[in-house]
Amino acid sequence: MVNQTLQIMKTRFLFPHSSRLLGYLCFAADILFAIVLKLLHPGGFAATELHHVPGSANDPSRDIDVIDRGMWLHNDITILLIIFGLLLIAFSKEKTEDELLSQLRLDSLQWAMYLNYAIFAICVILFHGLHFLPVIIFNVITPLVFFIIRFRWKVYLLNLTLNQN
Numbered sequence: 504m505v506n507q508t509l510q511i512m513k514t515r516f517l518f519p520h521s522s523r524l525l526g527y528l529c530f531a532a533d534i535l536f537a538i539v540l541k542l543l544h545p546g547g548f549a550a551t552e553l554h555h556v557p558g559s560a561n562d563p564s565r566d567i568d569v570i571d572r573g574m575w576l577h578n579d580i581t582i583l584l585i586i587f588g589l590l591l592i593a594f595s596k597e598k599t600e601d602e603l604l605s606q607l608r609l610d611s612l613q614w615a616m617y618l619n620y621a622i623f624a625i626c627v628i629l630f631h632g633l634h635f636l637p638v639i640i641f642n643v644i645t646p647l648v649f650f651i652i653r654f655r656w657k658v659y660l661l662n663l664t665l666n667q668n
Contacts, residue, residue: 518595526591533584540577582640589647593654607657615649 597604619642626638 516594517600518591520596520598522591523595526588526593526595529584529588530592533581533588536584537581540581582643585644586647589644589651593647593651597658603661604658607661608654611650611654611657614653615646618649619646 622645623638623642626635626642630638
């Protein structure tokens with residue numbers, strides 16, 4: 504009874520196993536969405552997000568640049584789909600979730616955080632100004648990517664070991 508309680512407590516924050524498929528679908532849809540946007544806007548969004556609005560004829564210094572919210576919306580959708588998909592992939596239960604997988608999950612998460620912040624610290628030193636914005640954006644998703652890669656690799660190695668015995 505106590506062992507079942509501990510097992511339930513350890514996995515209560517994980518999504519159902521079937522959620523992983525939805526995560527992969529979101530991630531694949533996002534990759535396709537990003538490719539289509541890249542084909543439609545080969546120069547990127549920087550060239551198309553600002554629209555020049557002239558000021559009055561008497562005072563040209565009042566000219567302003569207006570940000571096209573539609574372009575920002577594409578970026579928002581892309582980032583949200585990536586985060587949602589990666590969260591579902593990373594934190595969905597396995598078909599058989601046991602204490603060994605819970606430990607592998609915890610170790611992989613810790614490893615991903617160490618690696619992510621080591622890379623982030625290097626980027627803080629190397630990048631400045633507007634070049635730092637992409638670093639921040641990638642820093643949102645890289646812990647999940649590192650975790651997924653490490654956890655899937657460890658599960659794969661565990662399955663190889665179990666199948667050999």
